[in-house]
């Protein structure tokens with residue numbers, strides 16, 4: 096298996112105590128890695144380190160190494176290119192106040208694409224992949240902010256896909272979405288993993304179980320357990336707290 100991302104000795108704090116401590120993790124190409132764990136265990140912080148969004152916080156200190164295809168992602172001053180390679184979908188939809196069409200084509204246009212036919216192709220492709228095309232194809236010039244919460248979240252996914260990311264990070268993507276839409280997106284993610292690596296933070300254990308190839312359990316900024324879903328969800332855990340968490344006994 097090819098190591099797409101290697102995290103070595105990652106330690107993060109926001110000025111006070113460490114929220115991630117000396118964390119080591121390999122993420123394989125084309126896998127879905129689910130990350131579970133109780134609140135405040137450092138799951139979102141870990142994701143934000145992967146595409147350097149953590150740097151938006153002036154108090155964040157990041158130590159250790161993260162390699163993408165064997166190259167340190169922190170070595171370049173400019174992280175714009177990295178954020179195209181590692182896309183992020185946040186827990187709540189962040190629609191830009193513009194049309195549906197402009198939302199999805201924003202990134203390619205910013206990257207210099209001017210060919211209208213190509214932009215139209217990217218838009219339809221990304222909206223289809225995000226399971227949104229059928230619902231919006233007749234209102235592409237309408238305001239994105241008028242979409243429902245679930246539709247806006249799928250638009251956020253379409254926007255992330257418009258960068259053609261190699262890695263897609265999703266932070267509790269279904270928090271504001273109804274179960275039917277969630278299942279639609281889960282089916283989409285199963286398809287997408289053929290083309291990219293997916294790292295997904297979720298508070299829904301059944302979702303990690305359904306979607307993950309492997310699942311990592313985090314607690315207090317460390318990985319307690321990491322294994323294939325087959326092992327982890329069939330009692331083969333290294334730490335009994337993982338089993339307790341899976342069974343809903345704490346969290």
Ligand SMILES: Nc1ncnc2c1ncn2[C@@H]1O[C@H](COP(=O)(O)OP(=O)(O)OP(=O)(O)O)[C@@H](O)[C@H]1O
Nearest residue numbers: 109114132133134135136137138139140141152298
């Ligand atoms: N921007 C920030 N500034 C200061 N502290 C932060 C910041 N973001 C997170 N933290 C702190 O870091 C710790 C880990 O938070 P993080 O959001 O990474 O955990 P989490 O496991 O994703 O939690 P949840 O499931 O509740 O989202 C928490 O104690 C939180 O208060």
